[in-house]
Amino acid sequence: MSTDPSPDFGSVDRLELPHHSFEAEAQQLDAADALAPHRDAFVGSDSSLIYFDGNSLGRPPRATAERLARFVTEEWGGRLIRGWDEAWMELPFVIGDRIGALALGAASGQTVIGDSTTVLLYKMLRAALDAQTARDPERVEIVVGRDDFPTDRYLVEGIAAERGARVVWIDVDTTRGVDADLLRAAVGPRTAVVLLSHVSYRSGFLADGAELTAVAHRAGALVLWDLCHSAGSVPVELDAWGADLAVGCTYKYLNGGPGSPAFAYVAARHHAALTQPVQGWMGAADVFSMGPQYRPAEGMRRFLSGTPPVLAMIAMQDTLDLLDDAGIGAVRAKSVALTEFAVRVADGILSPLGVRLASPRDAAERGGHVTLSHPAMRAVTARLWKGDVIPDYRDPHGLRIGLSPLSTSFSETLTGMRAVAEAVRAES
Ligand SMILES: Cc1ncc(COP(=O)(O)O)c(C=O)c1O
Known part of the structure; x- marks a missing residue:
C-alpha cells in the first residue's frame, strides 16, 4: 500500500555525484528492508507527506x-x-x-x-x-x-x-x-x-x-x-x-x-x-x-x-507490539542505514549548497536523527512545512531530520532531502 511520492525536485539532480543515482540506491535499500512492511501499519504512510519528525511526535499506528x-x-x-x-x-x-x-x-x-x-x-x-x-x-x-x-x-x-x-x-x-x-x-x-x-x-x-x-x-x-x-x-x-x-x-x-x-x-x-x-x-x-x-x-x-x-x-502498546515483532536490534540496524543514507545524500546534494553536518559522522556515535546546519534553516523549515515536508528546526541554524525506522522509507528520506535542497536554494 505504501506509495512514495516523487514530487518534481528534478532540478537538484544535477548536484548529485556523477554516476551515482540516489534514486536507485533508495529503491534498492527499500527492496532489501525487512522492516519495510511495518510502514503500512502507520496512519499517513500512504500519503504524499514526508515526515522527518518522528523523533518529536511519532505517527499513530493504524491499530491505535x-x-x-x-x-x-x-x-x-x-x-x-x-x-x-x-x-x-x-x-x-x-x-x-x-x-x-x-x-x-x-x-x-x-x-x-x-x-x-x-x-x-x-x-x-x-x-x-x-x-x-x-x-x-x-x-x-x-x-x-x-x-x-x-x-x-x-x-x-x-x-x-x-x-x-x-x-x-x-x-x-x-x-x-x-x-x-x-x-x-x-x-x-x-x-x-x-x-x-x-x-x-x-x-x-x-x-x-x-x-x-x-x-x-x-x-x-x-x-x-x-x-x-x-x-x-x-x-x-x-x-x-x-x-x-x-x-x-x-x-x-x-x-x-x-x-x-x-x-x-x-x-x-x-x-x-x-x-x-x-x-x-x-x-x-x-x-x-x-x-x-x-x-x-x-x-x-x-x-x-x-x-x-x-x-x-x-496507545503506545501498538508500537510495543511492532517492536516485539521486529526486535530492537533490527530497528537499530535500519536506523543506522537510514541515517547513513541521509548523510550520503547530504554530502551529495546539500554540502555543495553550504549545508554542514551538525551530527557525528560515525554511525556508532549517532542516534536516530541527523542535524544539518545552514544559516537559512529557520526559513527553510517554514517553507518545507508549507509543502508538507516536515522536519523540525533547532537553534542555531539546525534542521533535524528524524528517521523513525518503523515508519520511514529510504525513498521518503530521499524525496524529503531533495525538497530540503530546493528550499535551501530558494532561501539562500
Ligand atoms: C531529551 C528530552 N528531555 C526531556 C523532554 C521533556 O519532555 P516533556 O515535555 O514530555 O516533559 C524532551 C521533550 O521533547 C526531550 O526531548
Missing part, C-alpha cells in the same frame, strides 16, 4: 484508532470503576515492564509509566540527590551538560536552589555531546548525581551508556539517564550498564501520542533507599486503606503520585 475506540466503549464504558481493580491499577507496571524488556534491557519490576518526562525527571533527580546527601553530606553537586534539553537544565537549577546543591556544568561541542573524557573531568568526591542524555536532542550524539555509567560510579555518583531520543530507536541496556535511574518519552519512537506519559526506571537495588518528593496516595503502601500517614509502597509503586493517566498510556 481501533484500540482507543474499543477502550472507550468496552473497558471505560463497560467496566466503569471496576476497570481499576481488573486492569488499570497494574497498567503502569505492565506497560513499563514491556518497555523495559523490549527497549531498555531492564528486568521486570524496575520500569513504570508515570507522569510527564519533566515531572518524572524532577522526582528521580530529587530522590537521587537526597539519598546521596543523606549518605554523605559532602555530596552536593549535580552534574549536567550545558547543551542538554532545556527541561533537564531548568530542573537541575531548580532542584539545586531548592536543596542548596551546586550545579556543575559540562561544556560541549554542540555537534556532539557529553563523552567519557568530559564526564571524567566533571565528577569527583562531591558529585551526588549526574544527569546525562543518551542521545543528544540537538546533534543526535549517542553516548556510551556503559562507559559513562562506569565513570560516574567510579566517582561515587549516581546516574540518571534521559532516554527520550533513544527509547524505541537505539538499544539501551540499563541493567547491563549498571545504570541507577532513567526517564524517557513515549510519544517519540514509541508512538504513544501527543503528551503520552513518560516511563521511569529505577534499579531494584535502589528501591528501598529512594524517596521521591511528590508523596501522593497512589505511591503509598496502603492505597485503598487511606491510612493516616504516607508510607511509601515497596518497589516501583513508590515512584507514582496520583491516579495513572490510563487513557494516555494505552
Whole structure:
C-alpha cells in the first residue's frame, strides 16, 4: 500500500555525484528492508507527506484508532470503576515492564509509566540527590551538560536552589555531546548525581551508556539517564550498564501520542533507599486503606503520585507490539542505514549548497536523527512545512531530520532531502 511520492525536485539532480543515482540506491535499500512492511501499519504512510519528525511526535499506528475506540466503549464504558481493580491499577507496571524488556534491557519490576518526562525527571533527580546527601553530606553537586534539553537544565537549577546543591556544568561541542573524557573531568568526591542524555536532542550524539555509567560510579555518583531520543530507536541496556535511574518519552519512537506519559526506571537495588518528593496516595503502601500517614509502597509503586493517566498510556502498546515483532536490534540496524543514507545524500546534494553536518559522522556515535546546519534553516523549515515536508528546526541554524525506522522509507528520506535542497536554494 505504501506509495512514495516523487514530487518534481528534478532540478537538484544535477548536484548529485556523477554516476551515482540516489534514486536507485533508495529503491534498492527499500527492496532489501525487512522492516519495510511495518510502514503500512502507520496512519499517513500512504500519503504524499514526508515526515522527518518522528523523533518529536511519532505517527499513530493504524491499530491505535481501533484500540482507543474499543477502550472507550468496552473497558471505560463497560467496566466503569471496576476497570481499576481488573486492569488499570497494574497498567503502569505492565506497560513499563514491556518497555523495559523490549527497549531498555531492564528486568521486570524496575520500569513504570508515570507522569510527564519533566515531572518524572524532577522526582528521580530529587530522590537521587537526597539519598546521596543523606549518605554523605559532602555530596552536593549535580552534574549536567550545558547543551542538554532545556527541561533537564531548568530542573537541575531548580532542584539545586531548592536543596542548596551546586550545579556543575559540562561544556560541549554542540555537534556532539557529553563523552567519557568530559564526564571524567566533571565528577569527583562531591558529585551526588549526574544527569546525562543518551542521545543528544540537538546533534543526535549517542553516548556510551556503559562507559559513562562506569565513570560516574567510579566517582561515587549516581546516574540518571534521559532516554527520550533513544527509547524505541537505539538499544539501551540499563541493567547491563549498571545504570541507577532513567526517564524517557513515549510519544517519540514509541508512538504513544501527543503528551503520552513518560516511563521511569529505577534499579531494584535502589528501591528501598529512594524517596521521591511528590508523596501522593497512589505511591503509598496502603492505597485503598487511606491510612493516616504516607508510607511509601515497596518497589516501583513508590515512584507514582496520583491516579495513572490510563487513557494516555494505552496507545503506545501498538508500537510495543511492532517492536516485539521486529526486535530492537533490527530497528537499530535500519536506523543506522537510514541515517547513513541521509548523510550520503547530504554530502551529495546539500554540502555543495553550504549545508554542514551538525551530527557525528560515525554511525556508532549517532542516534536516530541527523542535524544539518545552514544559516537559512529557520526559513527553510517554514517553507518545507508549507509543502508538507516536515522536519523540525533547532537553534542555531539546525534542521533535524528524524528517521523513525518503523515508519520511514529510504525513498521518503530521499524525496524529503531533495525538497530540503530546493528550499535551501530558494532561501539562500
Ligand atoms: C531529551 C528530552 N528531555 C526531556 C523532554 C521533556 O519532555 P516533556 O515535555 O514530555 O516533559 C524532551 C521533550 O521533547 C526531550 O526531548
